[in-house]
Every structure is written in C-alpha cells, then in structure tokens.
Amino acid sequence: MIRRAMIALCLTVGIAGAALAQKSPSGPAPSGGGNPSFRLENRAPNVVNNVYISLSATQNWGPDRLGANEVVQPGATRAFNLPVGDCMYDIRVVYQGGVGEERRRLNTCTNNVVLLPMSAQRAQ
Numbered sequence: 001m002i003r004r005a006m007i008a009l010c011l012t013v014g015i016a017g018a019a020l021a022q023k024s025p026s027g028p029a030p031s032g033g034g035n036p037s038f039r040l041e042n043r044a045p046n047v048v049n050n051v052y053i054s055l056s057a058t059q060n061w062g063p064d065r066l067g068a069n070e071v072v073q074p075g076a077t078r079a080f081n082l083p084v085g086d087c088m089y090d091i092r093v094v095y096q097g098g099v100g101e102e103r104r105r106l107n108t109c110t111n112n113v114v115l116l117p118m119s120a121q122r123a124q
Helices: 002-022 118-123
Strands: 036-041 047-056 079-081 088-095 100-107 114-116
Touching: 002 047, 036 047, 036 088, 100 114, 100 118
Parallel strands: 036 114
Antiparallel strands: 036 079, 047 088, 088 100
8 A cells, every 4th residue: 555655656746847847937048048049230320340249158259250241231130040048148249440349248038139339229
C-alpha cells in the first residue's frame, strides 16, 4: 500500500514538474530568451555609413553590419535580424563625415525600433 502511494506521488510530482518546465514566460526576458531583431529608422539629416551591433557583455564592436556597399539614407529604415536569445545590445552608428553616436545596454527585445538621432529617442 505504501509502495503504491509512493509511486503515485512520484508520478504526480514528475508530471507537475514537466508541466511547469514547459510553461513559457508572458513576455521577453530582459537579458535573454526574446527576439532582439530591430529596425533602425534614420530621422537624422545625415547618411549613416556604418552600424555596429554587439552584445552588451562583449568588449568589441565587431564588423560593420552594413558592409562596404550599403548606407542608410535620411528618412530610410533598415532591419537588423539578430539571433534569438540575448536582448541587451550596444549599438553604434557612424554618420557620413565620421561623427558617431552610441546607445549602450539597449533591450532590443522590448525596443524593436531604434530612432536616429539616438538622442531624440532618449528624450521620449
């Protein structure tokens, strides 16, 4: 009798544990598990020559995400598809003429539109 009760208890705990493990969170996690892809909207009067995107936890910018032959014209929008997972990114843009602008520790899972100039988005 005790043996059956123990087996029933183990099965109940196992099923409940599996159900809890499969339950997904209601929204994207701030540091991981979400979709960090975003759109860059250039509302600045300047052409964007370079865009660098890196995880906030890393120390270098990595390659220019526009490559050698692409720019973002004033008034244009460019999508950046990032791998699902981490949400905290640093973004650096370099305008024609060499002036740069950065945003650090931006949660792109919840901020899926990045406006240029970036200073305008901080004021909102």
